Each structure stands twice: as C-alpha cells, then as structure tokens.
Amino acid sequence: MGRKLLLEHINVPGINTYEVYRSKGGYAAVEKALKTMSPDAVVEEVKKSGLRGRGGAGFPTGMKWSFLAKPEGVARYLVCNADESEPGTFKDRYLMNYIPHLLIEGMIVSSFALGAKVSYIYVRGEMMPQIRILEKAIAEAKKAGFLGKNILGTGYDLELYVHPGGGAYICGEETALLESLEGKRGNPRIKPPFPAIAGLYGCPTVVNNVESIAAVVPIINDGGDEYAKIGVGRSTGTKLISAGGNVKNPGVYEIDLGLPVEEFMYSDEYCGGIANGKRLKAVVAGGSSVPILPANLFLKTIKNEARLMSYESLADGGFVSGSMMGSGGFIAYDEDQCIVRNTWNFTRFYHHESCGQCSPCREGTGWMEKVLHRLEYGHGKLSDMDLLVDVSKKIEGNTICPLGDAAAWPVASAIRHFRDEFEWHVTHGSEAVTRNYGIAHYADPLPKPEVVA
Amino acid sequence: MSVKVTIDGIAIEVEPGTSILNAARQIGGDIVPPAMCYYSKLKDSGGKCRTCLVKVSKGSEKDPRPMPKLVASCRTPVMDGMEVQNITSPEVIEARKGIVEMLLVNHPLDCPICDQAGECDLQNLGFEHGAVKTRYEFDRRTFEKIDIGDKIQLHMTRCILCYRCVFVADQITDHRIHGILNRGDHSEISTYIQHAVDNDFSGNVIDVCPVGALTDKTFRFKNRVWFTKPVEAHRDCDHPTCNGKVTLWYKGEEVLRVTARKDQYGEVEEFICNTCRFDKKKTSDWVIDGARHVSNKSVISSNHYDFIPLPVVKTNPILMEANKEQFERDTRL
Numbered sequence: 001m002g003r004k005l006l007l008e009h010i011n012v013p014g015i016n017t018y019e020v021y022r023s024k025g026g027y028a029a030v031e032k033a034l035k036t037m038s039p040d041a042v043v044e045e046v047k048k049s050g051l052r053g054r055g056g057a058g059f060p061t062g063m064k065w066s067f068l069a070k071p072e073g074v075a076r077y078l079v080c081n082a083d084e085s086e087p088g089t090f091k092d093r094y095l096m097n098y099i100p101h102l103l104i105e106g107m108i109v110s111s112f113a114l115g116a117k118v119s120y121i122y123v124r125g126e127m128m129p130q131i132r133i134l135e136k137a138i139a140e141a142k143k144a145g146f147l148g149k150n151i152l153g154t155g156y157d158l159e160l161y162v163h164p165g166g167g168a169y170i171c172g173e174e175t176a177l178l179e180s181l182e183g184k185r186g187n188p189r190i191k192p193p194f195p196a197i198a199g200l201y202g203c204p205t206v207v208n209n210v211e212s213i214a215a216v217v218p219i220i221n222d223g224g225d226e227y228a229k230i231g232v233g234r235s236t237g238t239k240l241i242s243a244g245g246n247v248k249n250p251g252v253y254e255i256d257l258g259l260p261v262e263e264f265m266y267s268d269e270y271c272g273g274i275a276n277g278k279r280l281k282a283v284v285a286g287g288s289s290v291p292i293l294p295a296n297l298f299l300k301t302i303k304n305e306a307r308l309m310s311y312e313s314l315a316d317g318g319f320v321s322g323s324m325m326g327s328g329g330f331i332a333y334d335e336d337q338c339i340v341r342n343t344w345n346f347t348r349f350y351h352h353e354s355c356g357q358c359s360p361c362r363e364g365t366g367w368m369e370k371v372l373h374r375l376e377y378g379h380g381k382l383s384d385m386d387l388l389v390d391v392s393k394k395i396e397g398n399t400i401c402p403l404g405d406a407a408a409w410p411v412a413s414a415i416r417h418f419r420d421e422f423e424w425h426v427t428h429g430s431e432a433v434t435r436n437y438g439i440a441h442y443a444d445p446l447p448k449p450e451v452v453a
Numbered sequence: 454m455s456v457k458v459t460i461d462g463i464a465i466e467v468e469p470g471t472s473i474l475n476a477a478r479q480i481g482g483d484i485v486p487p488a489m490c491y492y493s494k495l496k497d498s499g500g501k502c503r504t505c506l507v508k509v510s511k512g513s514e515k516d517p518r519p520m521p522k523l524v525a526s527c528r529t530p531v532m533d534g535m536e537v538q539n540i541t542s543p544e545v546i547e548a549r550k551g552i553v554e555m556l557l558v559n560h561p562l563d564c565p566i567c568d569q570a571g572e573c574d575l576q577n578l579g580f581e582h583g584a585v586k587t588r589y590e591f592d593r594r595t596f597e598k599i600d601i602g603d604k605i606q607l608h609m610t611r612c613i614l615c616y617r618c619v620f621v622a623d624q625i626t627d628h629r630i631h632g633i634l635n636r637g638d639h640s641e642i643s644t645y646i647q648h649a650v651d652n653d654f655s656g657n658v659i660d661v662c663p664v665g666a667l668t669d670k671t672f673r674f675k676n677r678v679w680f681t682k683p684v685e686a687h688r689d690c691d692h693p694t695c696n697g698k699v700t701l702w703y704k705g706e707e708v709l710r711v712t713a714r715k716d717q718y719g720e721v722e723e724f725i726c727n728t729c730r731f732d733k734k735k736t737s738d739w740v741i742d743g744a745r746h747v748s749n750k751s752v753i754s755s756n757h758y759d760f761i762p763l764p765v766v767k768t769n770p771i772l773m774e775a776n777k778e779q780f781e782r783d784t785r786l
Contacts, residue, residue, distance in 0.1 A: 168636070170636075185632075185633065190499075190500035190525065190528045192529075192530075351637060351638070352637060353636075353637070354636065354637040354638070355636050355637065355640075356614060356633070356635070356636045356637045356638060356639075356640035357501050357614070357616075358500070358501050358502070358503050359501070359502050359503055359552060359555045359556050359613065359614070360503055360551065360552060360555050362555075362614065362637060362638050362640075363555040363556070363558040363559055363638055364555055364558075365637070365638075366558075366559075366637070366638040367555075367558055367589060367591075370591045387588060393551075394548070394551030394552070394554070394555065395555075397522045397523065398503050398506060398522075398523060398548050398551070398552065399503070400500060400501070400503075400525075
C-alpha cells in the first residue's frame with residue numbers, strides 16, 4: 001500500500017473545516033506556488049508529474065494547460081468539471097463532500113498557473129449538499145485570505161464561484177458544460193474551436209476534472225518528479241476508484257496506478273472480493289461508458305499477463321479484449337447478474353441523457369434501448385444482436401461529442417463477450433424473465449495461446 | 454492568399470477559413486456532400502445532422518496525419534494541402550447510409566400526404582443513400598400538430614431537428630420565441646406555452662425547413678408541387694430588408710403559393726417578408742421575370758402537361774377527335 005496523496009487525512013475529524021485542514025498542512029501548495037514559483041513553473045511541474053486527466057479521457061493535464069491560448073487583454077478561465085454523473089462513478093462527490101478544501105486549494109494553484117482571475121466549479125445539480133459544502137469552504141478560504149483580492153500579499157486576485165448545473169449528464173462534456181455555464185441549453189459545441197482557444201464567453205478556457213485539480217496539490221507540495229515515481233509507465237500517481245456492484249467492501253479507494261486488478265478486486269484492503277461468497281462474472285472498469293469485460297479477460301489480458309489498474313493495461317487488447325480506465329467507476333457483477341439487463345439499463349440511461357442535437361445519437365440510442373428491452377423480456381430475435389452491433393457502429397465516431405461513443409461501446413462489447421447470454425435470452429424467452437443465465441464460461445481461464453514456431 | 458484542398462482527387466484553391474463543404478460546392482457536381490442542417494445564409498448552422506461527414510485522409514501540408522474520425526464537412530475549415538475523401542471513401546458512404554437510416558427512424562413515411570414531397574431534402578437523401586426497407590420495428594414518436602401563428606403549421610412528427618428555423622428566428626427576425634424543448638429523441642421544436650410566432654419574417658422558417666415539419670397554411674393540401682409551375686417574379690416591396698424577389702408557384706392562372714428563390718442546394722437566395730409570402734397572391738401584384746429553371750432530375754419538372762395537345766393537334770379536326778379519344782382512354786380509372 002502506497003502513501004495516500006489525496007485522501008491522506010480523510011479520517012481526521014473536522015477535515016472539512018478550514019482550521020483542521022490548515023493544521024494538517026493544507027494550503028501549503030498555495031503558499032509555495034504563489035510565493036516561490038512562477039505560473040509557468042507550476043505548469044512545468046504538472047507536465048513533469050505526468051498527471052493525466054481523471055475525468056475519463058486520460059489526456060495529460062500539463063499538456064492541456066500548455067495549449068491554452070494567451071492573447072493579451074483577454075480573460076482566461078479555469079472551470080472545474082464536477083458534473084459527475086457517470087453511472088458507477090462517485091469519487092468526485094466523495095472528495096467534495098469530505099475534503100472540499102483540497103479542491104479549493106487545487107483550484108487556486110491551477111488558476112494561478114493558468115492566469116485565471118475568475119474560476120468556476122460546475123457542480124451537478126443533484127449534488128446540492130456538496131454545493132453548500134463548497135460554498136461554505138470558499139467563504140472560509142476567503143476569510144483566511146486565500147481567495148479574493150491580493151492573495152497572501154502576492155498581488156494575485158482570484159474569485160471562485162460554485163455553479164449548480166441542471167442535472168444533465170451531457171453537461172459533463174466540456175463544451176456542453178461551458179454552454180450551460182453561460183446560461184444556455186447544454187448542447188455540446190461543434191469543435192473546432194477547442195475551449196483552449198475559445199471556451200467560456202469566447203475566452204480561452206481549461207476544463208478539468210475535480211480529481212485532476214485536487215491532484216495538483218500533492219504535485220506542487222512534493223514536486224512533479226516525486227509524483228511521477230508513483231505508478232507505472234505513463235500512468236503516474238494515484239487514482240480514486242469508486243468500487244461498486246457486488247463487491248464486499250464498496251467505496252472510494254485511492255490506489256497507486258499499476259496495482260494488479262486481482263489485488264484490487266480480492267484483497268481485503270480494497271474490494272475484498274465478491275459478496276456472499278459468489279463468483280465474479282464481469283467487470284465494468286471505468287464507469288458505464290467503457291466496454292464491459294468478462295471475468296477471465298478482466299483479470300488476465302489476452303496475452304495471459306496479469307492486468308494492472310493503469311490506463312495502458314486496462315486498455316490492453318483494444319476494444320477486442322480490453323477496456324478503459326475511464327473515470328474510475330468500478331462495477332463488479334457476480335454470477336447472478338444478467339448482462340442483457342445491465343446493458344439495457346445502461347442504454348436506457350444514454351437514451352434518456354442524449355441531448356438530441358445530432359441525429360445518430362438521438363435516434364440510435366432510443367433504437368438500441370428498444371431492441372435491448374425486447375431482448376431482456378424474451379421477445380427478441382436472433383438477428384437482433386447483429387442489428388445492435390450495426391447500429392452501435394453507425395453511432396460510434398459519427399457524433400459531435402463522445403456521448404455517442406459512450407452509448408455504443410457498452411452495447412458492442414457486451415455482445416462481443418456475452419453473445420451466448422444474449423442468444424439464450426432469445427432461445428429461452430420465457431425462462432429469461434424468471435432466471436438468469438449464470439456465470440457460464442465467463443470466468444474460465446483463458447486458453448493458452450498457441451506457440452507459433 | 455489561398456489554400457489548396459483536394460476533394461476526391463479534384464484540387465481547388467479557396468479562401469482560408471472556408472469549410473470543406475463550401476470548397477466542395479465551389480467544385481460542384483457529385484462530390485458535394487449532402488447537407489440537411491447546414492445553411493450557408495445562417496451563421497453557426499450545421500454540424501448536427503452528420504450527413505455531410507467526410508474523411509480527411511491528409512490533415513494539411515504541415516501535419517499530414519489523417520483525422521481520426523470522420524468530420525462534419527460543413528463545420529471543418531480547410532487547411533493548406535488537405536486531402537478529403539467523400540464519395541471515394543466506402544467508409545463515408547457506409548456512415549452516410551447509417552445517418553440516413555437514423556434520420557428516417559422516427560420520420561413518418563407520409564410523403565403521399567406531405568406538402569413538402571417533391572421538394573424535400575430528406576426524400577432526395579433517402580432516395581440516394583437510404584436502404585429500401587427499414588429495420589426499425591417500433592412505434593415512431595408522434596406529436597400533435599401545432600399552429601404557430603395563423604400562417605404556419607408545425608408538424609413536429611416530421612421534424613429532423615436541424616435547428617435551421619431556430620437560427621432563422623435568431624438571426625433574421627427581431628426576436629425568437631420558439632426553440633427546442635426537452636432533449637434526446639423526445640425533444641421538439643415548439644413555442645413556450647403555445648405562443649404564436651408573429652413577426653415580419655417568420656414565414657422564412659417554412660423555406661429553410663428541409664422536411665415538411667413547417668408548412669405554409671395558405672398552401673397546405675392545395676396541390677402537389679410537381680403539378681405547379683414555378684415562375685420567378687418580383688415586386689417593389691416597401692419592407693426595408695425585403696427586396697421582393699420571389700418564386701410564384703402557379704396552377705393554371707392561380708398563384709398557389711409564394712416562396713423565396715432557392716439555389717441548387719435548396720437554400721434561399723434572399724429571405725422575403727411575410728407580406729410578399731402570404732398576402733400577394735394575384736398575378737397583378739407581381740412583375741414576372743420569367744420561368745424558373747428546374748433541373749430535369751427534379752420531380753417538379755415532370756408533368757408539364759401544358760404542351761398537350763400539341764399545337765398541330767389544335768388545328769386539325771381529325772387529330773383533335775383522335776386526341777380526345779386518347780385523352781379519355783388515358784384518364785379513365
């Protein structure tokens with residue numbers, strides 16, 4: 001077990017208040033950055049750390065910051081994306097709920113690095129308690145002189161605002177978030193221009209996930225090189241994983257990237273295995289948008305190597321036999337779960353949340369949902385699987401924003417890996433509504449690859 | 454200063470900042486991607502329907518990497534040395550076929566009773582790129598018809614949510630009171646609490662609508678467009694922003710409807726005011742400029758029955774008699 005960077009003091013009573021947070025070494029990063037470093041040095045430090053976006057796409061944060069256009073006389077903005085609404089992901093809410101000052105500290109340092117005078121935290125509308133917590137924390141920080149005019153006497157001004165969203169999943173897409181923040185309908189914008197050139201109110205803007213911004217704090221405190229020592233390869237640092245589903249100990253865990261998934265799944269320190277002594281059937285590794293994997297492919301890659309919790313290892317095998325890190329929403333399914341029903345449920349979510357702007361996603365998600373509903377309730381046809389794969393292919397990559405991809409991947413992967421179960425739902429229609437297919441061969445060890453001389 | 458772009462192997466020099474679609478339109482012909490939502494006269498339109506997707510096989514001279522996904526040609530600016538594949542790429546054709554299928558998933562097949570039939574962009578698109586049969590086996594979404602004002606009817610069931618009418622209201626009229634309500638496939642064009650759309654240029658939403666969702670109530674169910682004859686005309690309109698150049702659609706002596714003049718991509722040349730559109734339906738109101746050229750591929754050019762009987766028939770009594778018999782035989786049910 002490595003050192004916790006974000007959740008180190010999470011169990012200290014009263015850590016959500018300014019006094020306790022400060023006494024545990026909080027706001028040291030602000031002091032260090034504002035007093036001893038230049039904004040470019042902060043960006044350089046984040047670049048060195050190798051921190052990758054924690055919101056799902058995994059784009060290097062330092063690189064994103066260096067793309068920010070810096071025209072003279074135009075305001076720049078930092079927007080924190082706290083519109084966490086991916087099914088299975090609840091790490092940001094946890095962070096904001098229990099240790100809000102960490103996010104605020106990260107916001108101050110990041111805003112300083114980017115030269116933003118006004119920054120926003122866009123919080124999902126349903127998270128009203130977290131909005132109140134953040135507002136209280138901002139008021140405390142302001143009183144202590146870490147926000148407002150002339151912070152710590154360095155001449156740097158920053159105003160931080162919390163903005164509640166309307167509760168739409170699509171507003172977690174960065175350009176839709178900016179539209180929503182401007183008070184418009186939350187439709188994703190057509191790129192280019194990218195937010196780094198023309199974002200909020202037409203000004204250069206950086207949008208970062210809560211966890212990415214919070215991770216800037218330990219990077220500044222310890223130095224980027226120190227942060228980069230944690231993890232494997234290009235996956236550096238620690239990551240919050242929100243484990244849910246049929247695991248014994250669901251919750252938010254901070255792991256060092258590169259932890260073997262088997263350890264994460266079965267060690268008592270983390271998930272502790274599957275509840276009620278059942279067996280693992282399938283895993284969604286990073287929130288509902290990423291491809292679902294059967295247990296055998298999840299624990300071992302197709303090359304029979306142990307899979308690690310890292311961006312690269314989870315994606316090993318591409319879409320054929322791999323998945324993605326995503327936003328860290330880890331969902332485990334035991335042998336009694338029905339993959340067809342789960343896929344239908346995910347698709348129902350995407351159908352409900354599609355903004356309706358571009359046609360493939362608007363019509364395709366509804367179509368897939370109806371077909372999957374039919375399959376789940378035993379009225380499907382054997383041709384439905386091919387139809388679903390074809391429709392998902394027509395959506396994938398043809399839409400304005402990644403929601404289309406996110407809707408297509410779970411369906412395509414479920415059919416790729418669990419086709420037997422889908423077919424069983426057709427051939428045993430009436431049985432399918434009374435019992436589940438079970439674990440079948442999904443946890444069997446992978447066959448040894450043939451050695452080609 | 455111009456940039457060179459190659460579309461399906463045809464090179465052209467265009468102004469920097471031109472979109473791929475407009476560069477293709479400058480070349481013209483079959484390589485022009487279809488566009489259902491893009492409208493060159495409306496700022497910010499496009500990017501939504503995805504029918505104009507093309508493949509960029511070479512990003513630019515500086516950065517020759519291909520773009521990872523198909524891009525919407527109406528909203529992607531050209532770069533110097535860019536190479537684009539439209540009809541030469543099987544991937545694009547396949548994707549476009551998929552998009553057409555998606556557009557038709559919730560579109561009613563009521564062309565036989567739809568006023569737009571014959572001049573409908575979706576009908577043309579479906580004819581060229583669509584599959585013969587639908588794979589969609591569920592109920593289509595339906596809506597009640599709404600009257601927005603006394604001259605325009607909204608039949609939301611047919612809408613493909615191109616947002617063009619929203620942009621018209623934003624940019625051409627003095628205020629917008631209709632927009633998109635709800636989201637996903639239950640989103641709809643509507644006015645808030647059944648408000649009437651009422652201003653001088655509201656009629657233009659009918660012209661920009663690519664399908665039969667917004668129709669002219671003064672023309673509704675009067676006739677099929679291919680039975681009418683388009684004639685270009687103008688009048689001295691006293692509206693400051695309307696120049697009164699229109700197309701009159703005749704049936705016999707009667708003007709059935711008035712629309713703005715449209716170019717070969719179905720886009721109006723200039724927007725017209727509601728007085729010209731709805732209130733001036735007498736030939737005496739207009740100065741006729743001449744017959745409108747209609748492409749011989751268009752269904753509107755069919756059924757030009759006015760040359761029958763041929764002039765020679767009119768003067769020869771035997772032929773007249775024969776023609777009468779022929780006519781009766783042909784028109785018998």
